[in-house]
Amino acid sequence: MELPLTITAHDITLPEPIEAAIREKASKLDKLNGRLIGCRVTVEGPGGHHRNGGPYRVRIDLSVPGSELVINQKEAADLSLAIREAFDAARRRLEEHRDLQLERRKESRTA
Numbered sequence: 001m002e003l004p005l006t007i008t009a010h011d012i013t014l015p016e017p018i019e020a021a022i023r024e025k026a027s028k029l030d031k032l033n034g035r036l037i038g039c040r041v042t043v044e045g046p047g048g049h050h051r052n053g054g055p056y057r058v059r060i061d062l063s064v065p066g067s068e069l070v071i072n073q074k075e076a077a078d079l080s081l082a083i084r085e086a087f088d089a090a091r092r093r094l095e096e097h098r099d100l101q102l103e104r105r106k107e108s109r110t111a
Helices: 016-033 079-110
Strands: 006-010 038-044 056-064 067-076
Touching: 006 016, 016 038, 016 079, 038 079, 056 079, 067 079
Parallel strands: 006 038
Antiparallel strands: 038 056, 056 067
């Protein structure tokens, strides 16, 4: 990654093991793509105004050459689950983006 990973937390203080897990998962995304420019992760806590808490929300913004990929608001009652689901979605989105780029290159070569 060209830019450092940015982790932002709203309505929650992230424990060190959770931050470490986010850093590890972001590193895996960088290895998967190889052309990742930046990664911003936003974790939103359930907040205190709900009776039973509410779900944790995770948003991931990925910068790749020529595009910004947004994995928006993956929610789960468990913080680890919300993070895992968000990064799984990010991995799928990066793979789709990579495949689309390869397809475009093939089309431009044959044209």
